[in-house]
Amino acid sequence: MSINFETISEKIRTKSLKPIGRGSGRTVFALDEKSVVKAARNPRGIAQNIAEFDIFSRTKSPILAKIFGISEDGRFLVMERALPAYSMSEIYPHFSVQSSRALLKLPELKELSHNFGLILPDLGRAANWGIIEGKPKILDFGFTKLVKKRYYSFI
Ligand SMILES: Nc1ncnc2c1ncn2[C@@H]1O[C@H](COP(=O)(O)OP(=O)(O)O)[C@@H](O)[C@H]1O
Numbered sequence: 001m002s003i004n005f006e007t008i009s010e011k012i013r014t015k016s017l018k019p020i021g022r023g024s025g026r027t028v029f030a031l032d033e034k035s036v037v038k039a040a041r042n043p044r045g046i047a048q049n050i051a052e053f054d055i056f057s058r059t060k061s062p063i064l065a066k067i068f069g070i071s072e073d074g075r076f077l078v079m080e081r082a083l084p085a086y087s088m089s090e091i092y093p094h095f096s097v098q099s100s101r102a103l104l105k106l107p108e109l110k111e112l113s114h115n116f117g118l119i120l121p122d123l124g125r126a127a128n129w130g131i132i133e134g135k136p137k138i139l140d141f142g143f144t145k146l147v148k149k150r151y152y153s154f155i
């Protein structure tokens with residue numbers, strides 16, 4: 001998939017993409033039915049985009065939403081589009097658990113935290129999950145311990 005980041009940047013500038021979500025570092029716009037772009041609003045957003053891309057390229061974990069590409073400067077990251085998860089109770093049955101305590105004990109989640117510094121309690125929040133083709137996926141996985149230490153140490 002070849003992505004034209006100049007076109008994306010221009011579309012955001014002229015407000016022709018619809019914002020569908022917003023976090024502390026990034027605004028998420030729908031590109032089409034199958035993809036979104038995460039646009040960094042500050043250096044933390046860039047760090048999160050870069051961390052997300054790096055983690056995605058280093059793991060085959062099927063519980064991460066797919067990333068299609070990142071702009072050279074890290075400002076834009078194109079990701080598979082999900083339906084938002086409104087509550088963790090939508091996620092638990094897929095993993096045969098009934099609580100976030102039990103979810104966070106699963107090897108596939110512990111591995112992500114251990115190998116890439118993902119912050120486990122964050123993975124227990126519905127805002128970080130979405131549903132793609134009926135399966136639960138983590139959408140926000142760029143907020144690692146390292147990014148937190150570097151950019152959020154004032155919290
Ligand atoms: N792949 C996606 N598909 C659909 N919505 C998304 C996707 N990724 C993020 N969002 C929405 O955008 C919001 C902000 O994105 P997020 O990655 O959490 O940014 P930040 O890292 O700045 O917190 C999310 O809470 C979610 O509602």
Ligand SMILES: [Mg+2]
Pocket residue numbers: 023024127128140
């Ligand atoms: Mg977020």
